[in-house]
Amino acid sequence: MNNTAIDPSVAPVTRPALVAGLAIAIAGAILFSTKAIVAKLLYRYHIDAVTLIAFRMLFSLPVFAGVAIWKMRTEAPLSARDRRHLLGLGLVGYYLSSYLDFLGLQYISVGLERLILFLTPTFVLLITALFLKQRIRRIQWIALALSYCGIVLVLAHDLQGGAGDTATGALFVLGSAIAYAVYLLGSGEMVRRIGSLRLVAYAMCVSSAACIGQFFILRPAGLLLQPLPVYGLSLVNGIFCTILPVFMTMVAVQRIGAPSASQAGMIGPVSTLFLGWALLGEPITAVQLAGTGLVLAGIYTLSLKK
Known part of the structure; x- marks a missing residue:
């Protein structure tokens, strides 16, 4: 199914442009997923999540601050309500979500971490159903069931190695994942009003x-x-795991639309599973592959609900 053709956010694109946009989206998803690998490597130097995330932001802040200053000088100032x-x-979206993610990586494999984070769209759906009273359709229930069955399968497998x-x-x-789902729901209206680049730059500076x-x-x-290796x-x-993925995803969305870019991002959990095996020595089992397949099938089904 070619989502680009029906996506109102982008104009029709040629096949070479579509391939280029998909390549950018896939590369961005892989780079963003690689942060879990890098975190595991950093933990070998006996630093904790507080120190890890501080160093991450120290190196990425200059770029986001530069974009934020440029936007402040070239666009109308934000209202007090928008600033709050x-x-x-x-x-919530970049501080709390990232901090909890890196805390969790001290205890679980990168494959399980990426699968849980990949459930974010399902949490968005559940939050809208519970608090915004939107009805969940049958196809959406099927997508949720597939995704959570996959997580339970992988979690039950990993619990055998150390339940606590x-x-x-x-x-x-x-x-x-829940914190980032809240961020996505809260940012929807503001993205349309001030633009995604400005929103991300300002939010990353706050984070x-x-x-x-x-x-x-x-x-x-x-x-x-x-x-020196920590630096x-x-x-x-x-x-490579923060700045580039953010901008690459934006470029991909502009070229091929959000639906296609989102589906290209499904490569993330798969790439993390194999990178964890190649760089960290984490095993890949049939159970993990089956669980990953169920999660990806669920998210893909959810993306096609329209």
Whole structure:
């Protein structure tokens, strides 16, 4: 099914442009998913989630701050209400969600982490049904069932290796996915009003301030002195796993539309599973592949609900 042809957000595109847009979306999804791999590598140097996320934001903040300053100078100022809204979105969507995600990665595999985060669209659906009273259709229930059966399958498999730690990590990442779902719901109207680039730049600046401030409140400044590989991995985390994926996703959405870009992003959990095997030595089992397949089938079905 060619979603680009029916997506009102973009004009019809040629086949080469479609292939280029899909390639950008896939590359962005893989890079964003790689942050879990980088986090696991950083944890080998005995740093914690507070320090990890602070270094990530220290390296990515200059770019987002530059974009934010450019937007402040070239566009109309935001109202007080919009500023308060952006403050909340930055704290929930990029600070709380990222912090809980990195906390969870201390306990669970990167494959399970990515699968849980991939449930974010289902949480958006459930929140709208519970609080906005929107009816869930039969095809959506099928999509939810497929997705959660896949997660239960992989979670039950991983629990065999350490039930306490796996359950703790899964709950942290689950909280991360729910926080990001809340961000997506809260940002919808503002994206249409101020634009996605401006929204992301401002929200990332708020998140960066929170992450860096949290570090100086909870940790001694001496922890800024780390082995050289920590700086190198943090630079990769900030640039290649944060900045580039954000802008690549925006470019892909502009070229091929949100539905097609979203479906291309389904490569994320699969790429994380195999990168975890190749770089971290995490095993790939038939159960994990089956669970991943169920989650991807559920999300794909959900994306086709219209």
